[in-house]
Amino acid sequence: MAIRVLLMTQWFDPEPTFKGLVFARELVSQGFDVEVVTGFPNYPGGKIYPGYKMRMLQKEMIDGVNVTRVPLYPSHDKSKFGRILNYCSFSISLILYSLFCKRPDVIYSYHPPLTVGVGAAIIGLCRRVPVVNDVQDMWPDTLRSTGMISNKSVLSVVGSVCAWVYKRSTKIVVLSPGFKTLLIERDVPSEKIEIIYNWCAEDYVSQSQDLNKPVFKVNNKFRVLFAGNMGRAQALDVVLHAARIVSTKVPTIEFVFLGGGLEVDNLKRLAQELELNNVEFFPPVPMGMVGSYLSSADALLVHLKKDELFRITIPSKTQAYMAAGRPLLMAVDGDAADLVKLSGSGLVAESGNANSIAEAVIQLFNTPTDERHAMGQNGVSYYEKNLSMERGVEKFGSLFKSLVKH
Structure with a gap:
């Protein structure tokens, strides 16, 4: 039977994203059974896209990929409260759905935001499924650097949550050698980290x-x-x-x-x-x-x-x-x-x-x-x-297969 991958990402087509439909579609072409769990499209404007309406659940098929959309609070403005509510609402919906959907063989989690990694870790723990956490932004560093959060206590809490997510991840994929070095400095075992460069659409x-x-x-x-x-x-x-x-x-x-x-x-x-x-x-x-x-x-x-x-x-x-x-x-x-x-x-x-x-x-x-x-x-x-989608997805596919074998 095909390996079932539950792909968790807050942003997915038709929203602009780098690990969206092209990634899921290529996994399907390689023989994986893929279900994407995502939100209703609202990024970057914070408004639900035309043709979509917020509801408890919406399932659709896009280019052979099963896509499940769960509710979230749409927001992407300068309000920190709105952004936090946006992230947390999706994570809660993600957890509630994933607890009862068909059990996957592997969970793939796209980070940011960190709240997706938290949801993936909880589901991985509850359903005893290996979790691959794809770290595209290094939190809390990015939050500090962009000025979204400057409070040291809050950043410390975010850092602690990151450490917990990394600990619960079976594998962590990063986009550069520097990311790997930084995670190792933060006591993440080297053998847990894989470097897979990003590709484009x-x-x-x-x-x-x-x-x-x-x-x-x-x-x-x-x-x-x-x-x-x-x-x-x-x-x-x-x-x-x-x-x-x-x-x-x-x-x-x-x-x-x-x-x-x-x-x-x-x-x-x-x-x-x-x-x-x-x-x-x-x-x-x-x-x-x-x-x-x-x-x-x-x-x-x-x-x-x-x-x-x-x-x-x-x-x-x-x-x-x-x-x-x-x-x-x-x-x-x-x-x-x-x-x-x-x-x-x-x-x-x-x-x-x-x-x-x-x-x-x-x-x-x-x-x-x-x-x-x-x-x-x-x-x-x-x-x-070195950077093409074909090369990158081959590496992800090999990683997923190695986790299922174990």
């Missing part, structure tokens, strides 16, 4: 490139694109200051911001205050259109605020940028910068340093076209060999 990237439809005005602009969430962690005010420096030196360079997030309005105000005429904002677009924007840009920018946590983080957009075949401008220190250097897929700038970012942008602009093209192809090649 490859079908969306390749599909939208095939459409070959222009998404920008046809002119002589050299476009540097940032695509994705614009929150505190991204610290994009630094990039706007870099844009101001660039505007006086190379007026034909344009910075494009694609997406949504809590800081979008603040960034737009700052751009007006700085009187920037080389910056353009685009609203979020469906996943199927993102690749068209990536492939139409001349360079793709990654930036996170300067923080020790982000030195061990590889932002998920990195993989999509590589797969899109455009040169990267990596303004994240540590593991992410090392990845770009190793792959030869672009240039590196210092995070949080507007002058460094501006210099790297201008250097990339002055790089011959064939060399920029080679950077893009280096990224594609490295992605396919």
